[in-house]
Amino acid sequence: SHDMCTCDRNFQGADCSLRTCPFGKAHVDTPRGDLDASLTIGDHNDIILAGSTLYPYGITEGFPLMSDTAGTVIANTAHDYMECSNKGLCDRINGLCECLPGYDGAACQRASCPSKANSSTPGSGQGERSNTNFKVFNANSAFHGRAAEVVQRDQCSGHGTCMTIEQLAFLDHGNTYDLWDKDVTMGCKCDPGYTGP
Numbered sequence: 001s002h003d004m005c006t007c008d009r010n011f012q013g014a015d016c017s018l019r020t021c022p023f024g025k026a027h028v029d030t031p032r033g034d035l036d037a038s039l040t041i042g043d044h045n046d047i048i049l050a051g052s053t054l055y056p057y058g059i060t061e062g063f064p065l066m067s068d069t070a071g072t073v074i075a076n077t078a079h080d081y082m083e084c085s086n087k088g089l090c091d092r093i094n095g096l097c098e099c100l101p102g103y104d105g106a107a108c109q110r111a112s113c114p115s116k117a118n119s120s121t122p123g124s125g126q127g128e129r130s131n132t133n134f135k136v137f138n139a140n141s142a143f144h145g146r147a148a149e150v151v152q153r154d155q156c157s158g159h160g161t162c163m164t165i166e167q168l169a170f171l172d173h174g175n176t177y178d179l180w181d182k183d184v185t186m187g188c189k190c191d192p193g194y195t196g197p
Contacts, residue, residue: 012092018092019092019094020054020090021083021091021096021107023081024084024108025109027079027085027111029080030086032059035049036061041061042062044060083097083107084099085097085108087102088103088108113156113186113187115155159190159194160189160190161188162187163186163188164184165187166182
């Protein structure tokens with residue numbers, strides 16, 4: 001009881017020197033495995049590791065425990081809340097997420113709109129070191145585990161508006177899109193005379 005730190009909120013590590021990054025709905029879920037070393041995987045309602053700095057309300061080994069605002073457990077769910085939305089690395093020094101190419105937001109919670117980054121950094125789609133598979137880029141030097149300080153530039157090539165999939169569906173004859181990613185999947189609404197992603 002006298003040789004262990006109890007960390008303040010959003011700090012972790014043996015000496016509480018490491019920061020916790022923002023959480024968002026995970027784009028992809030990651031199995032956690034046998035966290036308590038019991039040689040079995042618990043069910044979605046077997047909460048373990050309660051009180052940890054990263055998961056103060058506990059975490060499960062099985063499929064994520066999801067419930068509605070009334071506390072009713074929802075079966076067959078996914079996209080649990082994860083640090084940096086499972087699409088970035090946490091910079092433990094300053095508590096900011098560095099998002100993988102194609103994602104942005106404080107918790108990497110949004111899929112970025114396509115852009116023409118005006119830099120020659122890897123992933124920008126320009127220069128001999130470019131990665132043409134990642135035309136979307138957060139304008140940082142590369143994915144090094146440090147948080148991006150420069151926001152994404154030139155979304156939609158400067159000839160459109162970046163909108164959520166819910167907004168784009170509504171603009172297409174009033175369609176309704178109400179799935180889990182309605183506010184996180186982004187796309188371009190092109191200006192007249194322009195087409196393409």
